[in-house]
Amino acid sequence: MAHCTSFPYEPVAEIGGGAYGTVYKARDTESGKFVALKNVRVQTDQNGLPVSTVREVALLKRLEQFDHPNVVRLMDVCATPRSDQETKVTLVFEHVDQDLKTYLEKAPAPGLSSDRIKDLMRQLLCGLAFLHSNQVMHRDLKPENILVTSQGQVKLADFGLAKIYSCHMALTPVVVTLWYRPPEVLLQSTYATPVDIWSTGCIFAEMFRRKPLFCGESEMDQLGKIFEVIGLPQEEEWPTGVTVSRKNFPAVKARPITDFVPEINEQGAKLLMQMLTFDPLKRISALNALEHLYFQDEETSNQDETL
Amino acid sequence: MTMMTLQDDLTTAAAKGNTADVESLLRRGAAVNGVNRFGRTAVQVMMMGSWPVAQALLQHGADPNVADRSTRTTPLHDAARTGFVDMVRLLVAAQADPQARDNQSRLPVDLARENGHAEVVAFLETLK
Ligand SMILES: Nc1ncnc2c1ncn2[C@@H]1O[C@H](COP(=O)(O)OP(=O)(O)OP(=O)(O)O)[C@@H](O)[C@H]1O
Numbered sequence: 001m002a003h004c005t006s007f008p009y010e011p012v013a014e015i016g017g018g019a020y021g022t023v024y025k026a027r028d029t030e031s032g033k034f035v036a037l038k039n040v041r042v043q044t045d046q047n048g049l050p051v052s053t054v055r056e057v058a059l060l061k062r063l064e065q066f067d068h069p070n071v072v073r074l075m076d077v078c079a080t081p082r083s084d085q086e087t088k089v090t091l092v093f094e095h096v097d098q099d100l101k102t103y104l105e106k107a108p109a110p111g112l113s114s115d116r117i118k119d120l121m122r123q124l125l126c127g128l129a130f131l132h133s134n135q136v137m138h139r140d141l142k143p144e145n146i147l148v149t150s151q152g153q154v155k156l157a158d159f160g161l162a163k164i165y166s167c168h169m170a171l172t173p174v175v176v177t178l179w180y181r182p183p184e185v186l187l188q189s190t191y192a193t194p195v196d197i198w199s200t201g202c203i204f205a206e207m208f209r210r211k212p213l214f215c216g217e218s219e220m221d222q223l224g225k226i227f228e229v230i231g232l233p234q235e236e237e238w239p240t241g242v243t244v245s246r247k248n249f250p251a252v253k254a255r256p257i258t259d260f261v262p263e264i265n266e267q268g269a270k271l272l273m274q275m276l277t278f279d280p281l282k283r284i285s286a287l288n289a290l291e292h293l294y295f296q297d298e299e300t301s302n303q304d305e306t307l
Numbered sequence: 308m309t310m311m312t313l314q315d316d317l318t319t320a321a322a323k324g325n326t327a328d329v330e331s332l333l334r335r336g337a338a339v340n341g342v343n344r345f346g347r348t349a350v351q352v353m354m355m356g357s358w359p360v361a362q363a364l365l366q367h368g369a370d371p372n373v374a375d376r377s378t379r380t381t382p383l384h385d386a387a388r389t390g391f392v393d394m395v396r397l398l399v400a401a402q403a404d405p406q407a408r409d410n411q412s413r414l415p416v417d418l419a420r421e422n423g424h425a426e427v428v429a430f431l432e433t434l435k
């Protein structure tokens with residue numbers, strides 16, 4: 001990894017602080033454009049940066065060569081040694097000056113049109129299908145991490161860092177939102193790319209509702225809120241080896257999703273339920289979701305060529 | 308870790324497009340034209356896609372004509388480059404100067420044109 005030699009970026013505001021480091025809005029003083037700077041503190045040993053970090057960064061750089069329209073550009077990565085035990089890794093991303101949260105809040109009543117929602121969903125799933133086909137999971141999808149340009153182009157931010165963070169961060173307790181977390185993460189079972197599809201389902205519902213679908217205040221509360229909609233899963237579906245018992249939850253039945261998302265059409269509701277499926281192995285994949293009848297319906301007039 | 312001041316909080320809320328926080332910080336006495344620890348005001352760093360944040364700041368007397376201390380970029384340059392036409396209109400209505408030049412001598416309309424934002428170009432050209 002290159003050292004930070006020419007570094008034309010000046011931070012102008014802090015926009016995120018997680019367990020692993022800090023995110024800044026910054027200006028590239030050469031082009032005048034904004035960038036997003038992510039500083040990650042990584043523990044080092046006598047061999048320098050951990051192999052896993054180097055590998056993750058190499059993967060992100062490889063992804064970059066595809067120039068995918070629905071993920072933010074990674075412009076630069078460099079390392080600054082801090083001490084014998086710690087190195088600061090700085091990732092420089094293209095900055096997009098609007099997120100989905102703001103975009104939804106700004107939409108005048110009664111909210112986004114069904115065409116607009118479909119277009120946003122298609123782009124979101126294209127970005128995810130691209131990441132997943134490269135074995136990258138996002139793991140923290142939420143409206144703040146989904147960026148929307150002034151031209152309506154969706155770009156995913158904040159992906160592929162999960163491994164860099166989880167292996168090497170000096171853990172500090174942070175409050176992270178639970179609302180987009182799938183049951184397998186809440187139950188601390190094993191998880192993989194289907195986590196992102198669950199989050200996408202929550203966001204799909206939110207595009208119609210203009211408020212989040214499941215607003216839990218703790219892991220247990222979040223699970224309870226999920227079961228009130230999808231029903232308590234069968235005993236056989238409950239993952240083995242998790243500490244939380246199924247008996248903690250009332251035996252509620254699934255309710256029609258249209259009780260919660262009344263504006264959604266029939267195919268949309270079907271797709272949504274395939275995303276909000278308890279068992280991650282039965283949950284629809286990003287690629288299959290893109291093939292779903294929902295995206296083949298009449299109402300989409302603008303059949304996007306590449307997105 | 309440096310201590311966050313009210314000014315830092317205000318610029319962070321503005322950059323995140325968090326209108327409710329911007330409003331409550333202003334009520335709690337954050338100076339609308341005060342600078343954060345990077346020497347920038349809220350209007351200079353606000354999320355360009357969030358006209359509600361811009362409106363809250365401008366109604367509280369934010370100066371839309373502060374240029375970046377390194378590049379002389381103004382908020383109108385940023386709005387024009389990123390193509391948010393609502394933001395461009397709002398800034399112009401609040402007396403942002405369409406003739407401001409950055410350190411490469413570019414006008415806001417130049418940046419809109421360079422980035423293919425036809426609607427912004429058309430609007431800025433009506434101001435001449
Ligand atoms: N490339 C980008 N362009 C614009 N904004 C970005 C970009 N990347 C991240 N952000 C914004 O910065 C915020 C913080 O970034 P990030 O999610 O990496 O930090 P975080 O500390 O992990 O916060 P959180 O845990 O809330 O996600 C995000 O919510 C997002 O809105």
Ligand SMILES: [Mg+2]
Nearest residue numbers: 018140145158
């Ligand atoms: Mg994050």
